[in-house]
Every structure is written in structure tokens, then in C-alpha cells.
Amino acid sequence: xxxxxxxxxxxxxxxxxxxxxxxxxxxxxxxxxxxxxxxxxxxxxxxxxxxxxxxxxxxxxxxxxxxxxxxxxxxxxxxxxxxxxxxxxxxxxxxxxxxxxxxxxxxxxxxxxxxxxxxxxxxxxxxxxxxxxxxxxxxxxxxxxxxxxxxxxxxxxxxxxxxxxxxxxxxxxxxxxxxxxxxxxxxxxxxxxxxxxxxxxxxxxxxxxxxxxxxxxxxxxxxxxxxxxxxxxxxxxxxxxxxxxxxxxxx
Amino acid sequence: xxxxxxxxxxxxxxxxxxxxxxxxxxxxxxxxxxxxxxxxxxxxxxxxxxxxxxxxxxxxxxxxxxxxxxxxxxxxxxxxxxxxxxxxxxxxxxxxxxxxxxxxxxxxxxxxxxxxxxxxxxxxxxxxxxxxxxxxxxxxxxxxxxxxxxxxxxxxxxxxxxxxxxxxxxxxxxxxxxxxxxxxxxxxxxxxxxxxxxxxxxxxxxxxxxxxxxxxxxxxxxxxxxxxxxxxxxxxxxxxx
Amino acid sequence: xxxxxxxxxxxxxxxxxxxxxxxxxxxxxxxxxxxxxxxxxxxxxxxxxxxxxxxxxxxxxxxxxxxxxxxxxxxxxxxxxxxxxxxxxxxxxxxxxxxxxxxxxxxxxxxxxxxxxxxxxxxxxxxxxxxxxxxxxxxxxxxxxxxxxxxxxxxxxxxxxxxxxxxxxxxxxxxxxxxxxxxxxxxxxxxxxxxxxxxxxxxxxxxxxxxxxxxxxxxxxxxxx
Numbered sequence: 001x002x003x004x005x006x007x008x009x010x011x012x013x014x015x016x017x018x019x020x021x022x023x024x025x026x027x028x029x030x031x032x033x034x035x036x037x038x039x040x041x042x043x044x045x046x047x048x049x050x051x052x053x054x055x056x057x058x059x060x061x062x063x064x065x066x067x068x069x070x071x072x073x074x075x076x077x078x079x080x081x082x083x084x085x086x087x088x089x090x091x092x093x094x095x096x097x098x099x100x101x102x103x104x105x106x107x108x109x110x111x112x113x114x115x116x117x118x119x120x121x122x123x124x125x126x127x128x129x130x131x132x133x134x135x136x137x138x139x140x141x142x143x144x145x146x147x148x149x150x151x152x153x154x155x156x157x158x159x160x161x162x163x164x165x166x167x168x169x170x171x172x173x174x175x176x177x178x179x180x181x182x183x184x185x186x187x188x189x190x191x192x193x194x195x196x197x198x199x200x201x202x203x204x205x206x207x208x209x210x211x212x213x214x215x216x217x218x219x220x221x222x223x224x225x226x227x228x229x230x231x232x233x234x235x236x237x238x239x240x241x242x243x244x245x246x247x248x249x250x251x
Numbered sequence: 252x253x254x255x256x257x258x259x260x261x262x263x264x265x266x267x268x269x270x271x272x273x274x275x276x277x278x279x280x281x282x283x284x285x286x287x288x289x290x291x292x293x294x295x296x297x298x299x300x301x302x303x304x305x306x307x308x309x310x311x312x313x314x315x316x317x318x319x320x321x322x323x324x325x326x327x328x329x330x331x332x333x334x335x336x337x338x339x340x341x342x343x344x345x346x347x348x349x350x351x352x353x354x355x356x357x358x359x360x361x362x363x364x365x366x367x368x369x370x371x372x373x374x375x376x377x378x379x380x381x382x383x384x385x386x387x388x389x390x391x392x393x394x395x396x397x398x399x400x401x402x403x404x405x406x407x408x409x410x411x412x413x414x415x416x417x418x419x420x421x422x423x424x425x426x427x428x429x430x431x432x433x434x435x436x437x438x439x440x441x442x443x444x445x446x447x448x449x450x451x452x453x454x455x456x457x458x459x460x461x462x463x464x465x466x467x468x469x470x471x472x473x474x475x476x477x478x479x480x481x482x483x484x485x486x487x488x489x490x491x492x
Numbered sequence: 493x494x495x496x497x498x499x500x501x502x503x504x505x506x507x508x509x510x511x512x513x514x515x516x517x518x519x520x521x522x523x524x525x526x527x528x529x530x531x532x533x534x535x536x537x538x539x540x541x542x543x544x545x546x547x548x549x550x551x552x553x554x555x556x557x558x559x560x561x562x563x564x565x566x567x568x569x570x571x572x573x574x575x576x577x578x579x580x581x582x583x584x585x586x587x588x589x590x591x592x593x594x595x596x597x598x599x600x601x602x603x604x605x606x607x608x609x610x611x612x613x614x615x616x617x618x619x620x621x622x623x624x625x626x627x628x629x630x631x632x633x634x635x636x637x638x639x640x641x642x643x644x645x646x647x648x649x650x651x652x653x654x655x656x657x658x659x660x661x662x663x664x665x666x667x668x669x670x671x672x673x674x675x676x677x678x679x680x681x682x683x684x685x686x687x688x689x690x691x692x693x694x695x696x697x698x699x700x701x702x703x704x705x706x707x708x709x710x711x712x713x714x715x716x717x
Contacts, residue, residue, distance in 0.1 A: 028400060029483065064581045068402060068717050089583025090493050096581075098574025104513040116502055117582045119493055171493075386664040393660055397653045406714045407647045411661065414643060414707060418665050425668035429675060 017041035017205070018088075018174065023072030025058050032058055033229035036072070040205050042173070043220065045196070048209040050226035056209035057097060059226065060176045063207070064089050066096075093118055093163075093172035095180060099155045103148030107139055110147050111161050118172055120165040129168075133161045137191060152183040160188070163195045167202075175199060175206040260337050260477045261486055267477075271470040278463035285311075285456030292449050302366045306450075309359035311458040312352045313381055315465060317419075319349035320384065323391075324416035327409035337473075339405035340480065342412065343395060344472035348465045350388035356381050376430035380423045387415045401480065496588035503592025511600045521562045521601040522608065528554035529612045540617045547616030548626055548677035552633075555605050556666055559634055562601035563641040563662075564655055566593055567712070571649055580716055590712065591705035594635075594642050602634035618677075625680045625690070632693040633673040639704035640665045646711035669696065 017040060024034035032055035040046045048056045061067040063074070065085050075082050101110040108130050115121040121129065134143055137160040142150060150158070159180065166172055175196075181189050196206060257263045289307030323345050329338035357378065364373045372378075391408055398404035481487045494502065511518060532550040536542055570576035579589055606627055613623045644661040648654045676689035 061577075064583075065713070066577055066581060066716055086583050089581060092581070092583070094578070094581040096574060096577055098577065100574035100578045102510060102573065102575060104510060109509075113502075113506055114578065116494070117578060117584060383664045383667055386660070390657075390661045390664065393653075393657055394647065397648070397651050397657055403714060403717065407711065410707070410711055410714060411647060414665070418668075421668050422664065425671040429671045 017044075018083075019075050020063075021073050021075070023059070023062070023074075024070040025055060025062055025067065026070050027055075027058060031070075031231045033226050034071075034231055036224075036226075036229045038222070038224055040174075040207060040222070041220065042203045042205055043200050044205050045200060045221045046205075046207040047221065047223045048207065048226060049223060054226040054230065056226055057178050060094070060178050060207065060209055061096065063176060064092055064094050088174075090119075091172060092174045092176055093166055094176045095159055095162075096178050099147075099158075101147045101155065101158060104146060106144045106146055107134060107150065107154075107158055107161075108143045110158060111165070114162050115165045118162065118166050120162075120169050120171065129165070133164045136164050137161045138187070153185060153188065156180075156183045157188055157191075160191055160195060163192075163199070167195065167198055170202060170204065173204045175204065175208075177206065177208045179210055180208060181210065258335060258337055260340070260481055261484070263337055264474060264477050267470040267474050271467055271474075274463045274467035274470065278460050278467055281456055281460035281463060285453055285460050288449060288456055289453035292453070302363060305359050305363045307453050307457050309356055309363060310454050311461045312359065313356035313377070314458055315461040316349055316353035316356055316381065316384055316388075318462075319345050319352060319465060320387070320412075320416065320419070323349065324412050327412040327416075330405055330409040331413070336405075336480070337477075339409065340473050340476040341469065342405075342408065344469040344476060345465070346388060346392055346395075347472070348468050350385060350392065352461065352465070353381055353385040353388055357385060374430070376423075376427040379426045379430070383422050383426070384419070387419075391415070494584050494588075496585045499585045499588035500592045500595075503589040504596050505592075507593050507596030508599065511596065517562070517565055518600040518604065521558050522604050524561055525554050525558035525605050526608070526612065528557055529615065533615070543616045544618060547613065547618045548622070548681075549674045550616065551609065551612055551626065552630075552670055552674040555630055555634060556637060556670060558605060559602060559637045560641060560659055560662060562597055562638075563645045563658055566597050566642055566645050567649055568645075568654070571716075576649075576712070577716060580713065586709040586712065587705040590642065590646075590709045591701075594638055594705065594708075597642075598635050598638045602638055603631075605634060606630045619681070622677050622680055625686045626677045628690055629673040629676040629686070629693060632690060632697050633669045636669050636693070636696050636700045637662075637666060639700035639708075640669075642708045643704055643711055646708045646715060649712065649715035669693070672696075 019040075020036065020038045022034075023036040023038075025032050036059070038046060048059065050056055058067050062069045065088075073082060074088065100114070102113075105113070108127070111130050111133065112121070115130070115133075131140070131143065134140055137157045139154060139157050139161060142154055147155065147158070163175070166175075180192055184192060196208075199206065257266055285307065290304055323342045326338040326342040326345075329335045330342065360375075360378050360381070361371050364378075365371050391411055394411055395404045395408040398407060478487055478491070482491075529551055532546065532554075533543055536546065567576060570579070580586060609627050609630060610623050613626060618626070641658065641662055644658045644665075647661065648657045651657060672689045672692050676686035676693070679689055680686040
């Protein structure tokens with residue numbers, strides 16, 4: 001990825017789009033996927049499907065630099081030029097597998113910290129803003145409870161509160177979500193889809209990895225199954241080797 | 252001739268294979284010459300007797316330990332800035348030899364110290380610095396072997412080396428200060444009255460021998476590393492069939 | 493996007509707040525420091541002349557080891573619960589965030605050591621006029637130890653052999669700080685001024701404080717990739 005900052009301003013104010021070309025990623029010795037292409041634009045939703053271990057999480061992490069891409073290029077679609085990694089990070093809100101909250105701090109304190117990190121709050125935001133966000137996701141009563149005492153579902157709702165706050169300021173137009181509906185009940189899932197809808201309708205974009213198909217939303221929607229990009233050559237050559245050694249033994 | 256061609260493991264491998272014997276032979280010849288000069292030709296030192304001859308091993312080893320560290324640091328810059336895979340492999344290939352040189356320098360320094368100062372170890376500035384250098388090598392080796400992901404290991408090791416190389420002059424300076432403050436013994440040969448010409452020649456020959464040896468072993472190790480890391484590529488599979 | 497000073501304050505307040513919720517960590521380091529110092533008289537004997545001779549050095553070695561004990565807390569907890577990933581992924585100034593963490597760690601684990609030094613100095617029968625210079629040396633030196641330790645911690649993030657490896661990586665780099673830090677007191681005790689030593693330590697602190705956050709954040713990026 002080159003260091004041209006041409007797409008920087010465009011990304012910060014409005015999201016033009018992100019294109020990935022010929023992406024490849026390996027985990028240790030195993031190549032997870034290669035020759036992967038994708039394109040996402042403002043208002044668009046890209047769904048990553050595939051079973052566990054096929055590279056959905058790794059791709060999301062690679063997009064913000066938490067995993068190394070073996071090859072390929074990410075570029076902004078309007079300018080067409082490469083994006084500086086930090087510029088992309090600043091335009092992205094990433095929610096990974098891990099709960100990403102401190103067990104010793106309360107739900108509200110955790111929310112305050114992550115919101116600041118997301119630029120969703122300026123310094124010393126009023127408590128009311130945080131309380132409102134927690135109320136929206138149904139965590140009002142858990143406001144001052146230490147995060148380690150929350151259930152998995154409640155922690156997932158804390159993630160939703162983070163999204164709700166991010167919607168207020170729209171500083172992060174691209175959302176990357178890894179299994180966001182895990183541990184959520186029906187009400188929680190409905191809320192997630194609602195937040196996603198609002199985000200997309202305002203011109204944001206989202207790339208969501210899930211091994212369950214999520215049905216939602218209007219707007220342009222692309223589905224990418226990572227299994228389609230798994231390396232096939234390797235499987236073939238292993239078979240060829242086995243055939244060869246069988247012949248050699250037989251002769 | 253485009254030298255950058257050889258930055259790819261695939262093209263470097265056969266080159267390393269061809270060059271290695273030359274360096275190995277050169278090392279043996281130079282060592283033989285150096286040892287002959289050092290142990291045969293050079294005159295007996297009137298202060299220290301025959302024992303001083305150990306410097307023909309001690310000094311070249313100490314020089315090489317330092318020099319190899321600098322070369323590794325150079326490769327580390329290439330690894331971090333240009334993500335050069337071969338540079339990372341060369342760093343790893345050189346490390347054990349560098350550590351060995353430091354260890355030899357310490358061991359021979361100790362042997363020299365005993366008859367001269369009556370102690371198996373002297374906290375001399377240079378010996379202490381060499382000890383710290385050995386620990387820097389061991390730290391690097393420990394770090395790269397503790398990290399399973401090769402790319403992370405390469406880059407982490409490279410960063411560690413660069414931090415180390417910046418600190419080496421600081422460490423050396425501080426140890427010298429500490430030593431002079433406490434008026435410790437000094438094993439420095441350069442402060443001794445003029446060295447005989449033959450002694451210098453002997454040390455030079457041994458230094459070159461150590462250099463050739465280091466290159467030969469590094470080439471050998473890097474070839475093994477290349478085969479291991481590139482084992483999924485077609486050219487390696489064909490080679491090992 | 494936060495500017496570096498905002499990111500620094502965010503990180504500093506966060507880590508200090510977390511440390512307050514877990515006071516045991518800071519107290520452990522302090523306890524270790526006192527215990528380690530106590531080992532020396534037990535090993536060498538209670539003669540005052542000997543203790544006076546090795547006192548500054550022993551206190552310095554103990555401080556060095558105690559600071560290393562605080563290092564795992566710097567990044568490992570955040571790495572474990574995913575908050576470190578969140579910090580890297582946010583695109584906020586990572587070096588400033590790391591600087592905030594180092595500062596918080598020093599305030600919790602380094603500064604208390606400096607403050608308790610007078611008591612330990614008396615335990616070693618150090619002359620009273622040596623105490624200020626010992627404290628000054630530790631005040632300037634412990635941040636450097638923390639900075640170097642942060643780099644080593646970041647490089648060994650998530651490794652099983654982590655803490656032992658950190659020790660091996662840090663100790664060679666700690667040599668200059670130890671030499672000048674303990675040497676300052678020694679110089680003072682011999683009648684020379686310790687100012688040169690303190691000046692060098694101060695220079696080291698400025699250099700480490702400026703450079704280490706960047707190097708450590710690079711090491712973090714290498715480790716979380």
C-alpha cells in the first residue's frame with residue numbers, strides 16, 4: 001500500500017468506497033484465500049460468508065492492519081489510488097470477536113473509553129449522552145456494573161451502544177463487524193439490524209462477517225463466500241503427489 | 252548485472268551453494284597461515300611469555316563478534332524497511348556465529364587473564380562489554396525462537412537488533428567509565444608498547460580467517476533456512492524430489 | 493481524531509484508573525522492592541561498613557528488578573481482552589497512547605520506589621547526604637528502565653516465555669542506567685560531585701522518553717499483526 005494521502009479527505013468526510021484487488025492472506029503456513037476481489041461503496045453492505053477458519057475474521061483484521069496481507073492492494077474507489085493504512089483505520093469502526101472491554105470498569109466507563117477512541121465523543125462528554133446510548137440498547141440498569149459481571153449477551157449489547165454513539169457523529173463511515181449477532185437474542189438482533197440500516201441509509205458502509213446469513217436491509221448488498229477463494233492448486237498438487245508416490249511404490 | 256536479482260531466495264540459493272566452498276577453503280588457508288604466524292613466527296613477548304599468543308584468537312573473535320552484530324543490524328534495516336525475506340534469513344543465519352565469536356572471545360580472554368592477572372575473570376571494560384554483547388546475541392536468539400510466526404519473528408528480531416545496535420556504543424561508554432572509575436585491570440593490547448609487525452600480521456590473518464569462516468557458515472545456514480521457508484514453492488519441491 | 497496530547501491523556505487517565513481498581517499490582521512491586529533489598533544484608537552479613545559500601549548498588553539492582561515486575565501489566569492485559577487491538581485499529585496516535593501507558597506505569601510502580609528509598613537507605617546505613625542524590629538518580633533512571641522495558645514487553649507480547657524473555661532482553665540494555673545511577677551515589681560518597689552522572693541520566697531519560705513510545709508502538713504493530 002503506497003503512502004498517497006489523496007483519498008484521505010474523501011474518506012474522512014464522506015465514504016467514497018473501498019476496493020480490494022487480488023488480496024491474499026496466509027495464517028502460518030496455510031494460505032487462507034487468494035485472488036480475492038471486493039468492492040464496497042457508500043450505502044453498501046458486504047457480507048462475508050463461510051465456515052469457521054476460512055478467513056473471514058482474518059480478512060477483516062487485515063483491512064485495518066491487524067493481520068498482514070501477503071499480496072493485493074486496497075484503494076479508494078473515487079480517486080482510484082491507494083489508501084494510507086492509518087487513513088483507512090481512522091475511517092473505520094472495527095468490532096472484532098473479543099469483547100474489547102475492561103472487566104474492572106463499569107459498562108458506562110467502558111463505553112466512554114471506546115467512544116473516545118472512536119471519536120464519537122469529544123473530551124468530557126456529558127454523562128447523559130452515554131446514559132442515553134445505554135438506554136437505547138437496554139443496558140440502563142447495568143450502567144454501573146463491572147463489565148466482567150455482565151453476560152455475554154449484555155457485553156454484545158455494549159457493542160451496540162458503541163455503534164449507537166458512533167451514529168451520532170458519523171466520524172467512522174466504514175463499519176467492520178465480526179459476528180456481531182453472536183450471543184444476541186432476537187430483540188438484540190433486531191436492534192443491530194436497525195442500527196445497521198440507519199448507518200447505511202446515511203451513506204455509511206459495512207462489511208460484516210458471519211457464518212449465519214443475515215437477512216436485512218435495503219440498499220446494495222454483496223455476498224462474498226470466502227471458500228470460493230481458498231487455494232485449489234494446493235489440494236490438487238497434494239493429490240498428485242500421493243498418486244506419484246503410489247506409482248513409485250507399485251513399480 | 253542486476254544485483255537485486257539475488258535478493259530473491261530462489262536465485263540466491265544456487266549462488267550461495269557455489270560460493271560457500273570458496274569461503275570455507277579461504278577460511279582454512281587463512282587460519283593455517285595465521286596460526287603459523289601467531290604460534291610459530293611471532294616473537295615471545297618479554298612481559299607475558301608464551302601465553303599472550305592467545306590474543307591471535309581472542310582479538311579476531313572479539314572483532315568478529317562486533318562486526319557480525321553490525322552486519323546483522325544492517326540486514327535488520329532491510330528487513331524492517333523493505334520487508335526483505337532474504338535479509339531476515341541472513342540475520343538469523345549470522346546470529347549463532349556471532350554468539351559463538353563472542354563466547355570464544357570471552358573464553359580466550361579468561362584463559363589469558365589467569366596467568367597474567369591471577370584471576371579467571373577480570374571485569375575489564377572490553378571483556379565486560381563483550382559479555383553484554385553475548386547477552387544481546389542470546390536475547391535475539393531467544394526472541395526469534397520463541398515466536399512461532401516467522402514474519403513476526405523476523406521483524407521483532409530486526410527491531411530488537413536495531414535497538415541493541417544503538418545501545419552498544421552507550422553500553423561500551425558506560426562500562427569504560429565504570430571501569431576507569433574503579434581502576435580495574437585492562438587487557439587492552441593497543442596500550443602496550445608497539446606490537447611487533449609479525450604480531451599484527453598474525454592477527455590480521457586470523458581476523459580474515461574468522462571473517463571467511465563466518466561467511467561460509469552463514470551461507471550454509473541460510474541455504475537451510477531458504478529450503479525450510481520456501482518448501483511450499485515449486486522450485487524447492489523439485490529440488491528435494 | 494485525537495491529537496497526540498489528547499491521546500496521551502486518554503491513555504494516562506485510563507491506565508491510572510485501571511491501576512486504582514487493582515491496587516495490589518502497585519503494592520506487589522513495592523513489596524518486591526523492599527524484600528529484594530532485604531536479601532542483601534541477609535546474604536552478606538549485617539556489618540555496617542559492608543552494607544554502606546554496597547547499599548546504593550543493592551538498592552539500584554532491586555529497583556531494576558522491581559520495575560521489570562511491573563512490565564507484564566503494561567500490554568498483556570489489554571492484549572488479552574482485545575482492547576489493545578481496538579487501540580491499534582482505531583488509527584489514533586499509537587505512540588502517544590503508549591507514552592501514556594508508560595507514564596501511568598511509572599507513576600504506579602516507579603515513583604513509589606523513589607519515595608520509599610530513604611527508608612531503605614537507612615537500612616543500609618547510607619550516609620544521610622547520599623540520600624537525595626540516590627533519590628534523584630532513581631527518579632531520573634526508573635523512567636528509562638520503564639521505557640526500555642516497554643519496548644521489550646511489546647516485542648514479547650503474547651508469548652508464553654514472555655516474562656523471562658523480557659528479563660533477558662532488558663538487562664543488557666539496563667547496564668548504562670545501572671552504571672550511571674549507582675555511580676552517581678558512589679561518586680558523591682567519594683567526594684566528587686555526582687552531577688555528571690545525573691546529567692547523563694537526565695539526557696537518557698529525555699532520549700528514552702521521546703524515542704521509546706515510537707519504537708514500542710512499532711513493536712506493538714509487529715506483534716499484533
